[in-house]
Amino acid sequence: MSFEERKKTRVTLVDVARQANVSRATASLVLRKSPLVGSETRMRVEQAMRDLGYVYNIGAARLRVERSQIIGAIVPNLTNPFFAELLSGIEEVIGATGKVVILANSGDQVERQEMLLRRMREHGVDGVILCPAARTESALSDQIADWGMPVVQVLRHISLGLDYVGVDYAAGMRQAVDYLASLGHEKIAFAVLGPIHSAYQERVDGFRDAMLSRNLDPRILIHFPTQLGEIANATHLLFDQATRPTAVICFNHIVALGLSAGLHDRGLTIGRDLSLVGFDDVADAEAIRPKLTSVATGPVAIGEMAARLLVERIGNPDLPPRRVVNDTTLHIRQSCGRPG
Amino acid sequence: MSFEERKKTRVTLVDVARQANVSRATASLVLRKSPLVGSETRMRVEQAMRDLGYVYNIGAARLRVERSQIIGAIVPNLTNPFFAELLSGIEEVIGATGKVVILANSGDQVERQEMLLRRMREHGVDGVILCPAARTESALSDQIADWGMPVVQVLRHISLGLDYVGVDYAAGMRQAVDYLASLGHEKIAFAVLGPIHSAYQERVDGFRDAMLSRNLDPRILIHFPTQLGEIANATHLLFDQATRPTAVICFNHIVALGLSAGLHDRGLTIGRDLSLVGFDDVADAEAIRPKLTSVATGPVAIGEMAARLLVERIGNPDLPPRRVVNDTTLHIRQSCGRPG
DNA sequence: CTGAAAGCGCTTACAG
DNA sequence: CTGAAAGCGCTTACAG
Numbered sequence: 048m049s050f051e052e053r054k055k056t057r058v059t060l061v062d063v064a065r066q067a068n069v070s071r072a073t074a075s076l077v078l079r080k081s082p083l084v085g086s087e088t089r090m091r092v093e094q095a096m097r098d099l100g101y102v103y104n105i106g107a108a109r110l111r112v113e114r115s116q117i118i119g120a121i122v123p124n125l126t127n128p129f130f131a132e133l134l135s136g137i138e139e140v141i142g143a144t145g146k147v148v149i150l151a152n153s154g155d156q157v158e159r160q161e162m163l164l165r166r167m168r169e170h171g172v173d174g175v176i177l178c179p180a181a182r183t184e185s186a187l188s189d190q191i192a193d194w195g196m197p198v199v200q201v202l203r204h205i206s207l208g209l210d211y212v213g214v215d216y217a218a219g220m221r222q223a224v225d226y227l228a229s230l231g232h233e234k235i236a237f238a239v240l241g242p243i244h245s246a247y248q249e250r251v252d253g254f255r256d257a258m259l260s261r262n263l264d265p266r267i268l269i270h271f272p273t274q275l276g277e278i279a280n281a282t283h284l285l286f287d288q289a290t291r292p293t294a295v296i297c298f299n300h301i302v303a304l305g306l307s308a309g310l311h312d313r314g315l316t317i318g319r320d321l322s323l324v325g326f327d328d329v330a331d332a333e334a335i336r337p338k339l340t341s342v343a344t345g346p347v348a349i350g351e352m353a354a355r356l357l358v359e360r361i362g363n364p365d366l367p368p369r370r371v372v373n374d375t376t377l378h379i380r381q382s383c384g385r386p387g
Numbered sequence: 388m389s390f391e392e393r394k395k396t397r398v399t400l401v402d403v404a405r406q407a408n409v410s411r412a413t414a415s416l417v418l419r420k421s422p423l424v425g426s427e428t429r430m431r432v433e434q435a436m437r438d439l440g441y442v443y444n445i446g447a448a449r450l451r452v453e454r455s456q457i458i459g460a461i462v463p464n465l466t467n468p469f470f471a472e473l474l475s476g477i478e479e480v481i482g483a484t485g486k487v488v489i490l491a492n493s494g495d496q497v498e499r500q501e502m503l504l505r506r507m508r509e510h511g512v513d514g515v516i517l518c519p520a521a522r523t524e525s526a527l528s529d530q531i532a533d534w535g536m537p538v539v540q541v542l543r544h545i546s547l548g549l550d551y552v553g554v555d556y557a558a559g560m561r562q563a564v565d566y567l568a569s570l571g572h573e574k575i576a577f578a579v580l581g582p583i584h585s586a587y588q589e590r591v592d593g594f595r596d597a598m599l600s601r602n603l604d605p606r607i608l609i610h611f612p613t614q615l616g617e618i619a620n621a622t623h624l625l626f627d628q629a630t631r632p633t634a635v636i637c638f639n640h641i642v643a644l645g646l647s648a649g650l651h652d653r654g655l656t657i658g659r660d661l662s663l664v665g666f667d668d669v670a671d672a673e674a675i676r677p678k679l680t681s682v683a684t685g686p687v688a689i690g691e692m693a694a695r696l697l698v699e700r701i702g703n704p705d706l707p708p709r710r711v712v713n714d715t716t717l718h719i720r721q722s723c724g725r726p727g
Numbered sequence: 728c729t730g731a732a733a734g735c736g737c738t739t740a741c742a743g
Numbered sequence: 744c745t746g747a748a749a750g751c752g753c754t755t756a757c758a759g
Binding site: 100102103104105106107109110115116117120125126127128130131132134135138139142145147148149150151152163165166167168169170171193275276279304305307308311312330331333334335336338347 | 440442443444445446447449450455456457460465466467468470471472474475478479482485487488489490491492503505506507508509510511533615616619644645647648651652670671673674675676678687
């Protein structure tokens with residue numbers, strides 16, 4: 048029934064060809080803007096397409112040529128504004144190439160990620176931008192190679208064999224530590240959260256190295272709950288330490304948001320009673336008061352770059368793996384002062 | 388060349404069938420879990436699939452059956468966390484049905500939206516969840532009907548002929564106004580922003596009706612710039628009015644964030660010098676200090692509902708159009724007090 | 728520039 | 744339960 052209907056309704060290339068009095072091959076050439084077709088013919092065909100309301104069937108084309116014009120993007124968390132900005136960058140440049148992006152959320156779960164990768168392969172994606180779920184084994188990279196699937200890792204990496212676009216977290220930590228040290232801080236805490244992955248490790252290592260290189264104690268590492276709402280209530284963790292910090296560097300903007308609220312609740316003034324440095328610098332940094340001094344990582348630009356790399360990789364699968372590690376910028380605003 | 392390679396590498400259903408010593412038809416039946424196949428046969432085929440690393444080709448299947456297992460989602464703005472939460476709800480329920488979602492950003496531009504719809508049709512999407520760009524003409528709905536494309540409108544609507552999932556903005560406004568009035572406020576401003584669309588209009592109308600029904604002056608409507616960063620600097624607009632408001636209702640959480648920062652900058656205490664009510668209630672509401680009293684609209688739930696409706700509509704295109712209008716909840720926190 | 732033919736990987740009746 | 748055949752809508756050489 049619906050099968051019969053469609054047979055009648057669906058306009059195909061032969062319909063167009065017939066209407067324009069050309070062969071199917073010619074119609075196909077017009078479609079792909081081949082210069083082989085004369086302009087009168089071309090216009091006649093294009094007119095026929097409009098008259099008939101023809102819609103190109105990418106899926107059918109895909110069966111012949113090896114391009115689905117679909118790429119996949121897998122992120123561990125959609126509600127985190129940081130990833131939303133990343134996606135926005137990805138969507139923009141992929142969209143500009145005429146491709147389309149399939150979005151998926153791994154929830155930082157390895158099995159779910161596996162399922163999503165399979166599903167994307169079934170859809171014949173031309174490539175995937177992957178922010179690997181925490182605890183992803185590096186063996187996944189071998190699988191991906193076996194599949195012959197173009198992949199660029201973004202923000203986190205599991206293998207040197209795949210393209211990677213990320214952030215120089217170590218440099219960011221150095222900027223934060225140097226700045227606080229220049230203000231006279233010596234007891235600097237690092238407030239972390241979430242599961243362990245390369246970006247986590249690089250920040251922690253970067254913090255330690257930066258502290259050590261200034262002969263400061265790098266051991267004040269404080270773990271906070273993942274939920275924004277709970278962070279404020281856990282602010283006391285800052286003061287339960289053997290040595291009470293005078294400054295805190297935040298793992299990301301979620302921690303910064305939570306702590307700035309929690310410190311407020313305790314009647315403490317940020318920048319005077321305790322200095323706070325954020326990380327990631329999403330729009331909120333400007334909106335919090337006092338304005339948050341923060342290490343900017345530029346998620347939109349990272350998304351754009353990852354998309355560009357993926358497009359290149361698809362065009363040229365034999366390129367050696369590339370790593371693009373973006374610089375960070377310390378945006379000095381108002382949340383830091385000299386230690387009390 | 389790459390064509391030749393593929394010919395060798397790509398494992399198809401005939402390869403599986405051959406390996407398992409069955410016909411292609413049988414292999415296909417196993418794929419779709421038909422009960423017609425005996426369990427020994429089924430297992431043999433499944434083993435062959437694993438051995439050969441077979442990947443189902445949805446695109447090829449799509450050519451025969453009319454289901455691409457792809458749905459589209461078009462939003463006007465990806466970086467707004469509100470839409471990120473919406474998407475997260477959509478992705479979750481669509482993903483759970485085994486389908487995949489193509490994401491696109493219209494940037495609130497009608498022409499871009501048109502291009503995206505065409506692209507999605509070319510990809511043979513089974514349906515689209517659309518938050519229509521501002522200034523979309525209701526004629527689009529006729530087009531969509533012509534195409535026979537299942538569409539559900541979300542958050543904004545352009546036509547009664549299409550499914551719609553949204554928010555009872557009028558009720559939300561009433562809750563906000565009633566609450567402020569109960570505290571004694573009479574001079575209540577509505578701080579708005581952005582282009583005009585149904586959700587904008589419903590909030591403005593809702594505000595006016597709520598104010599009028601309490602015999603309050605509904606004319607303090609103040610337009611703010613769209614960029615979060617600029618809102619704080621425009622805070623003075625609140626005090627340039629003929630009658631200075633004692634309370635402000637915010638169009639969305641962006642305005643609330645900007646104003647709460649801007650008021651802080653002017654040395655004003657929110658809840659004492661001026662009361663503030665937010666709208667949308669994304670995670671930030673809890674993180675701002677004082678905690679923001681806000682009308683919650685539940686974007687994740689809306690996304691989930693829209694996805695469910697779309698799946699139903701795809702399964703049953705002849706259903707009459709449905710409208711689901713979610714209730715709002717006033718979350719009373721700390722940003723309101725009695726008028727000075 | 729154009730036509731006829733083969734084929735991409737699947738599903739769907741239709742016989743057995 | 745299984746096999747043979749046709750067809751979904753396109754592209755790609757290959758001849759003319």
